[in-house]
Ligand SMILES: [Ca+2]
């Protein structure tokens with residue numbers, strides 16, 4: 001997508017007033033002046049009263065019937081917006097976080113049995129059940145929505161919408177974990193914000209969103225960050241930008257690896273059906289949605305590990321329809337949503353020329369720290385400030401230069417932040433890495449012994465996404481047509497793996 005088109009879209013989003021304040025001070029608007037955002041150093045300032053914010057619960061109609069009861073499922077959303085949106089005709093853009101974790105999750109959902117229940121990368125503190133995490137909150141409408149998005153952005157001139165995924169919490173239906181239904185259940189909220197879908201309050205009275213410009217930015221971490229990826233692939237009008245943090249780009253890469261069944265770090269035995277039940281809650285999983293859950297268990301196929309239509313429905317690695325800009329954020333030591341997820345997604349965004357930025361840090365499955373990062377122009381910003389400026393640019397049309405700054409911010413192995421014109425660093429080069437002694441890699445030569453089959457295919461330094469180009473050929477007794485491993489696809493002399501591989505990234509940062 002040509003960048004110029006997005007710049008036009010961003011400019012068109014500015015329908016409210018815009019004040020560019022003097023750098024050192026925040027301008028105080030006269031008491032009778034129309035409400036405006038206030039911008040200092042290219043960043044919106046907190047000038048609207050959070051205590052006076054308007055809170056609203058709306059049930060948005062989706063085109064779905066995931067629980068097959070003959071009625072369209074509705075999804076629940078909670079809204080916080082500046083009071084001026086009701087009293088002074090002030091129209092604001094929306095920062096939207098959708099989640100399947102809001103409440104009533106099944107905390108002790110049964111996991112699949114596994115023969116090997118510990119991975120080498122699992123450190124101390126491994127738990128047997130998925131944590132509810134920061135995204136799990138009671139979402140009853142109240143004066144202060146769960147989490148800090150509303151606290152931070154409502155005073156700066158945004159509405160914040162916290163949604164509940166279809167089939168979870170107060171929304172209708174059955175959770176489907178990652179497929180088109182979940183995508184459309186999220187997209188419906190953006191359609192409602194733009195007058196293309198219906199919504200009602202708790203009493204059943206119709207509700208419209210006349211207070212918004214219709215410009216929407218989505219963000220969230222992990223699953224909450226995956227939903228923005230999903231919706232962006234639809235090209236829905238109104239979604240101007242997304243900030244997916246530690247987000248999934250293909251659920252096959254989350255629960256499978258080249259034909260093998262794998263689990264996210266620290267959650268051995270989890271699979272997509274476990275996650276669907278966790279988010280749906282026990283009552284639904286064992287009640288109205290029992291049939292739907294059983295269908296997921298069958299179709300996910302833990303026997304072969306094959307990539308199938310089921311997984312293709314949950315694969316977003318095609319950015320051809322993406323109209324939103326994308327700010328990718330990921331930890332380079334994330335063993336839950338592994339680095340291949342952002343790498344493959346980034347490659348797609350590059351391929352389709354989506355306006356984009358990337359922020360990589362040395363943490364795990366988490367947000368970046370609050371460390372300040374100095375840009376080549378001498379300006380210093382934290383991640384949160386960069387997020388703020390990114391939303392200001394794409395949702396309010398503030399010309400703060402964020403798109404002229406280095407595309408990539410990368411925290412290196414020594415914890416120092418470095419900026420690059422692009423990612424991978426244009427100065428990076430391919431490095432062939434070979435499996436060596438157990439638990440190690442080498443860029444040098446390796447020697448095969450009969451007791452240690454040699455994998456001769458070169459692997460590149462992370463992050464790289466690998467997928468098989470064909471199934472195994474070797475006629476060994478234990479061969480299966482689905483898996484590639486030294487035992488099942490050895491060459492006739494028993495010493496080499498016969499599977500072909502291709503990578504979806506060409507270079508890694510050096
Ligand atoms: Ca229904």
Ligand SMILES: [Ca+2]
Pocket residue numbers: 144145146147148149150151
């Ligand atoms: Ca809050």
